[in-house]
Amino acid sequence: xxxxxxxxxxxxxxxxxxxxxxxxxxxxxxxxxxxxxxxxxxxxxxxxxxxxxxxxxxxxxxxxxxxxxxxxxxxxxxxxxxxxxxxxxxxxxxxxxxxxxxxxxxxxxxxxxxxxxxxxxxxxxxxxxxxxxxxxxxxxxxxxxxxxxxxxxxxxxxxxxxxxxxxxxxxxxxxxxxxxxxxxxxxxxxxxxxxxxxxxxxxxxxxxxxxxxxxxxxxxxxxxxxxxxxxxxxxxxxxxxxxxxxxxxxxxxxxxxx
Amino acid sequence: xxxxxxxxxxxxxxxxxxxxxxxxxxxxxxxxxxxxxxxxxxxxxxxxxxxxxxxxxxxxxxxxxxxxxxxxxxxxxxxxxxxxxxxxxxxxxxxxxxxxxxxxxxxxxxxxxxxxxxxxxxxxxxxxxxxxxxxxxxxxxxxxxxxxxxxxxxxxxxxxxxxxxxxxxxxxxxxxxxxxxxxxxxxxxxxxxxxxxxxxxxxxxxxxxxxxxxxxxxxxxxxxxxxxxxxxxxxxxxxxxxxxxxxxxxxxxxxxxxxxxxxxxxxxxxxxxxxxxxxxxxxxxxxxxxxxxxxxxxxxxxxxxxxxxxxxxxxxxxxxxxxxxxxxxxxxxxxxxxxxxxxxxxxxxxxxxxxxxxxxxxxxxxxxxxxxxxxxxxxxxxxxxxxxxxxxxxx
Ligand SMILES: Cc1cc2nc3c(=O)[nH]c(=O)nc-3n(C[C@H](O)[C@H](O)[C@H](O)COP(=O)(O)OP(=O)(O)OC[C@H]3O[C@@H](n4cnc5c(N)ncnc54)[C@H](O)[C@@H]3O)c2cc1C
Numbered sequence: 001x002x003x004x005x006x007x008x009x010x011x012x013x014x015x016x017x018x019x020x021x022x023x024x025x026x027x028x029x030x031x032x033x034x035x036x037x038x039x040x041x042x043x044x045x046x047x048x049x050x051x052x053x054x055x056x057x058x059x060x061x062x063x064x065x066x067x068x069x070x071x072x073x074x075x076x077x078x079x080x081x082x083x084x085x086x087x088x089x090x091x092x093x094x095x096x097x098x099x100x101x102x103x104x105x106x107x108x109x110x111x112x113x114x115x116x117x118x119x120x121x122x123x124x125x126x127x128x129x130x131x132x133x134x135x136x137x138x139x140x141x142x143x144x145x146x147x148x149x150x151x152x153x154x155x156x157x158x159x160x161x162x163x164x165x166x167x168x169x170x171x172x173x174x175x176x177x178x179x180x181x182x183x184x185x186x187x188x189x190x191x192x193x194x195x196x197x198x199x200x201x202x203x204x205x206x207x208x209x210x211x212x213x214x215x216x217x218x219x220x221x222x223x224x225x226x227x228x229x230x231x232x233x234x235x236x237x238x239x240x241x242x243x244x245x246x247x248x249x250x251x252x253x254x255x256x257x258x
Numbered sequence: 259x260x261x262x263x264x265x266x267x268x269x270x271x272x273x274x275x276x277x278x279x280x281x282x283x284x285x286x287x288x289x290x291x292x293x294x295x296x297x298x299x300x301x302x303x304x305x306x307x308x309x310x311x312x313x314x315x316x317x318x319x320x321x322x323x324x325x326x327x328x329x330x331x332x333x334x335x336x337x338x339x340x341x342x343x344x345x346x347x348x349x350x351x352x353x354x355x356x357x358x359x360x361x362x363x364x365x366x367x368x369x370x371x372x373x374x375x376x377x378x379x380x381x382x383x384x385x386x387x388x389x390x391x392x393x394x395x396x397x398x399x400x401x402x403x404x405x406x407x408x409x410x411x412x413x414x415x416x417x418x419x420x421x422x423x424x425x426x427x428x429x430x431x432x433x434x435x436x437x438x439x440x441x442x443x444x445x446x447x448x449x450x451x452x453x454x455x456x457x458x459x460x461x462x463x464x465x466x467x468x469x470x471x472x473x474x475x476x477x478x479x480x481x482x483x484x485x486x487x488x489x490x491x492x493x494x495x496x497x498x499x500x501x502x503x504x505x506x507x508x509x510x511x512x513x514x515x516x517x518x519x520x521x522x523x524x525x526x527x528x529x530x531x532x533x534x535x536x537x538x539x540x541x542x543x544x545x546x547x548x549x550x551x552x553x554x555x556x557x558x559x560x561x562x563x564x565x566x567x568x569x570x571x572x573x574x575x576x577x578x579x580x581x582x583x584x585x586x587x588x589x590x591x592x593x594x595x596x597x598x599x600x601x602x603x604x605x606x607x608x609x610x611x612x613x614x615x616x617x618x619x620x621x622x623x624x625x626x627x628x629x630x631x632x633x634x635x636x637x638x639x640x641x642x643x644x645x646x647x648x649x650x651x652x653x
Contacts, residue, residue: 032261070260073280074280189284189287191316192317193326195281196277198280199277
């Protein structure tokens, strides 16, 4: 089975985001870069699906700068077979143009299924996978929690959480895109032999500018600033009755919410 | 360029390959997710997390520098050192278990064993399906193993193929009680040290656990008792003769300790930095006082020097140019600084420094074992002394 994984490199979730002094963007100097955590679930599910299908190939597809190769190699060390990187150096992309270049890059690959994370933890736009599906005219399931290969190996059965703890179970004919949530399978560790092998696995390079073919972003960024700092809360101490009375009084008179 | 995910003040990341860095990051991830969540409980109850062993095996942690044809990862020595560092950041027990399995059990089978012994044991030990131990130390012979009393005599002195009868007692043997195979060192009738693979269940062989440790509590330490144990000739390591054979194994493990002890020091240093930034006394973080800053600055400096020492040892080892006194310097210095760092970190944490909610006291207790085993600090000092002067002072 030929499987693709859309993988983005994002700042570690513990990173303290800093804005450039002129407000033109994010200061990337102290950022620790990792595989977008939801994409790591995508890699795990892709590797499992390959096993379930009895073999095939898992290809990691990334739009990003040279820095992102580090994260792609991690996925190769986990067991993916090769990579395709669309070099984005010098181009500014929004969700739409990212979907344009991803869908163009994978058109000739004839993937039977594509995995993505349910969102990227940097901008949280939750758009690229869906727009890529639209560009390819493929179905897309968001978010996918549990994935099983259908008996005919031409479809997948996917569990999708909906509000209130209810699960939807869907069958999707392939090809299609699955946007992975944290499911029951923790992403595997790269094994030491896997790490040693990763370096010799190929990563093909394409240029974003070539794939864009004149398409331009729909979104422009006018400025960046951090949200205002929260004021410290107030802690009321004393007997429960007195504290409750005080709380109601403050909510009414100070916060003016009741 | 990828960066190490640990204390790296002088940016030694720049001196490392991408794979070496990836090994460190993966091992750290393993420690965070698999070791740290369970280690306090195992330390309290004084039990070894045996269930982690097959997991470590599946990832290639056991005998990681040995070749892939025997089911091992074939890592270079620097990547291996970084792996030891991260395991010991978790707990010295886990690093010890990996060191013993790889450096003291698999290595002698690889270096001194027959092809049949290698084929039989290495894949089983690499996968963590079988556990091994190394029996050199005896109740009356610690720093001076050459004086050992354990004896191996031929069952039939006229036949070269005859089996052996082993007698003796070993002490302080890591993983002894849970081991499937013990590499036991004993003198033959000519007084030469030989190595034997003594298997669990052999008649006359037992391995009672030693209780009451205040250090390395999450590791099993045992006595090995051998009373007229019959061991076939095929279980003797054919290429090991003389004290240099077990000392060759110790060189492997001591090298790993030069890195492991850094992991322990980093865990204590990082805990102390975090604590000193958040603990407020006299209306300011304790990290804002000059005395605390001096302590932190000295800790970081010692760790950084230790990293450079360990790294160059690794490069020398990979180039097959390393000497035993160089390894002694690494083991001696890095254990000594880790011991100091753990004490000072404990100081910085105040009363919390004695509580197992924080990792520091556990590491501080553990380093006492690491400082002593694999050649005590004093013995390594004297090895260096002999190297410098040409005069052996320890005998
Ligand atoms: C937790 C733990 C696990 C261990 N695991 C193993 C294992 O798996 N396999 C194994 O074979 N052994 C193991 N050991 C044993 C360890 O290697 C010995 O404890 C160590 O070699 C020191 O021997 P000793 O304890 O008998 O101390 P001794 O040799 O009695 O030394 C006592 C003190 O005297 C000093 N001293 C001794 N000789 C001299 C000298 N010539 N000059 C100056 N000072 C000297 C020492 O430095 C030390 O301070 C383990 C020990 C511990 C604590």
